Every structure is written in structure tokens, then in C-alpha cells.
Amino acid sequence: MIPKNLEEAIQAAGSPVELLRNSQLGPYVYPVVPPEYSNWRGEQIAWQQTCALFNQSFHMTDMYLEGPGALKLLSDHGINTFKNFGVDKAKQYVACSPDGYVIGDVILFQLGENLFNIVGRPSVHNWLQYKCETGRYDAKLERDERSVVRKGPPVRKGYRYQLQGPNSPQIMAKLLGKPAPDIKFFNMGHVSIAGADVRALRHGMVGQPGWELFGPWAEGEQVLEAILEAGKEFGLKQVGARAYSSNTLESGWIPSPMPAVYTGEALKPYRQWLPGNGYEATASLGGSFYSGDITKYYFTPYDLGYASIVKFDHDFVGRSALEKIAAGPHREKVTLVWNPDDAEKTFGSLFHKGQAAKYIDFPSAVYATLPYDKVTRGGQTIGVSTWSGYSYNERAMLSLATIDPAHSKPGTEVTLIWGEEGGGSRRPVVEPHKQAEIRVTVAQVPYSEVARTAYRPH
Secondary structure, three states, rough: OOOEHHHHHHHHOOHHHHHHOOOOOOOOOOOOOOOOOOOOOHHHHHHHHHHEEEEEEEEEEEEEEEEEOOHHHHHHHHOOOOOOOOOOEEEEEEOOOOOOOOOEEEEEEEEEEEEEEEOOOOHHHOOOHHHHHEEEEEEEEEEEEEEEHHHOOOOOOEEEEEOOOHHHHHHHHHOOOOOOOOOOOOEEEEEEEEEEEEEEEEEEEOOOOEEEEEHHHHHHHHHHHHHHHHHHHEEEEEEOOOHOOOOHHOOOOOOOOOOOOOOHHHHHHHHHHHEEHHHHHHOOOEOOOOOOOOEEEEEOOOOOOOOOOOOOOOOOOOOHHHHHOOOOOOEEEEEEEHHHHHHHHHHHHHHHOOEEEEEOOOOEOOOOOOOOOEEEEEOOEEEEEEEEEEEEOOEEEEEEEEOOHHOOOOOOOEEEEEEEEOOOOEEEEOOOOEEEEEEEEEEEEOOHHHOOOOOOOO
């Protein structure tokens, strides 16, 4: 029997950790888009050397927030400033719990005077919807669920495509019949593509120029065809579901912080509001880091590298806690570069009799919705890795991690523990295995050579 709400699910499992550790789900799903359009190696190369086309129309939750009270709702529950924000602007929006821990982050678009679009994993959407419904906000919400949880065909309210790579300006110019408009970073404009009015967000990932193009679903196919035609002479490649989630290894954005909603009396009404089969109740927790205390999996904005986003120029949920936390010390977000010999040995255990190490999938090695691997030095846990995989551009296995500042200097050698305790969990995506110690070297975020000065998170 499915529990009525998240609180009941936690009680039935015995603890939040047991609930998530025993979830039968695997990693976050990127539906509808084929695993590969060509091959994932070439698709990775494209975002660094030519241009990559990401189809983001299916895997993210969209929520439209409209009304005179919409901005106040966002301001009351976001750590961001809203000074100088307005129509045709976007930002990375971060929401925290009353204790100052991250619930999630999304991209927030302001489409009209009182109209906003919130895009990303659904933890922030759920939090804002709850606050809108239970608070006194003059605003209304419309959700456009990601395709994996929709019933019927994967038809959405809107399409969303992303062009990334050094040739993206040429492709935009070919599409538009003139140079792309001079739009400031994370600002939007309107362009005409194949007779359709398209919103264009100017931004960049993995150190390369880019645009995010979106509009009504009915016009998505004609816009896509026009992009593909314009991109032929510039090496445009469509990126499949396999390569999509690996781009964050080069760009440095941590996609999956655990929503900090599983504890505290203040959040109990929210847990009773959340469904027993929703994202927070069914997300799977995996990896070598283990604690019976769910709060050990929570992150502050500072742990995730979001210090510049926190602004104390307005009142918001979690402000008092963050004012105390701000003084530090904080863990530092870093890239971990796997020792190639250890990576080869770990993968190579598949070719020898006896128990092998946990399988390393390529290019994304993530096998849980919420991946948490232990990072140690001298036998002591100094942090956690939250995303691992392979970059063909860098010819390296990489992990994104947040670790104690004393060990965060680039060049420091630490150890990542790969694989789960006790030979693995009962989840179907986890085979019996032995843990492996991987020597890893601390490096900067973002890691990509071209991204080190140009990247801003999306």
C-alpha cells in the first residue's frame, strides 16, 4: 500500500535514510530522447569543439507562477536578491529550509510583469506550490510535469532546446539570417526561427557560448528542424540521454542535492502535504557514504559554491540560520580527477573471477537519484562526491565533490570510496560487489580547460 504522504512513508520505513536507501529507483531519468544520436564520445566533443544541441523538453518539471503576489512568494523563499530582476531576465534560484539547508535549485525565468517560469528538478516546485497554497499569496500556479511522470503521450506546454559550443554564434546567425542579437548573460530576447516567435536566453555552459531556445510545444518540431538544417555546416550534433548528464562534470554544477525536508517539526506539515509516491519519497540514495542521520546528507548553499547567490537584502526562509552559517568554515566544491591506474583496475575487475567492484557506467557513472560517495584522507571522511563519470574531452574520470577546506587545494591527493557498504544494497540497479579505493586529485571547478574563466552555472 502506498503511504498517503511523505511523513507516513518515513514512518513506515523507520527513518528517512532507510526510505531512500531502499528505494527501487535508479538514477534520475532523461526520457524520450534517444540514448545516443551518434555516439556519446562525439557528442561530448561537440560541446567543446563545434556545437551541441540538447533537447531539454522532457526531463525537467516546469511550473508557471502568475499574479501580483508571485514575486513576493519567490522572494520570501529564495536566497537570491531580486534587485534589478525583471522581465526577460533569468537566474539560478535556490530555496532553503528554515535551518539553512538547500531544498533545491532551479532556473527562474521572468516572462512577464507578474509571470514566472520555474524549470528543474521538482523539489523547489513542490516547496513553492505548498507555500503558495498554504500562504496568503495573490498568485496561481500551473505545473507542466516532466514526461517520465506524465500519463499518456509526452506532450508538454513548451519545448526547450539548448545550443552550446564555439560554433553556436554561427548557427544562430544562419538561423536568423543576421548576427545573433547582443543579449547580456542570463537575459532573454525574442527571435524568429522558421516563422515562429522564439524566446532566446543567452548563457553558456562548459565554457562555451550558448543559447536556450523555447516556445509553445506546437512549434517545437519546426524550430528543431530549422536548427538541425542550419547546423549542418558547423558540425552540430544532437546530444543523447547518455551524454547529457555528463556535461556537468566539466562545467561544475552539482545537479542533485538532497532536499533538506526530511526532518524538523517545522517541516512536518510539509511532509504531510507531499505525496507518498512523489520525488522526495521515491528518490534513491546510493553510494559509499553512509550515515543513519539524514541531516549528514544536507548541504548549505556555501557547501555547493553558492556563496555569491546568498543575499541578505530581504527576508526569506532560512535567513537567520544562514546569517550564522555564513561565518564558516564551509566545505569547498571541487573536481576530483580519478587516478587512471585505479580507474582501470576498478573497471578491469569485471574481467577476473571473484567479486568485482561496482560497475562503472560510461559516460555517467551515477546509479542513484541522490549519489553520495565518501571522500577520505588518512582514513578520515573529509567530504562527499555527488556526481561521477567520464569526460572524453579530458580523457579522465571525474567527480564533483564538496570537501573540508583544509584538503581543497588543487593538487591534493585524497581517496574516493567507490561502491556500497556490505556488498551493495537491495536496489535492482546495484549488483553484488566489493568496494574500491580510488586515488583522486583535487582540481578546480569548473574543470574543463576552456571553462575555467567563462562558465557560469545553469
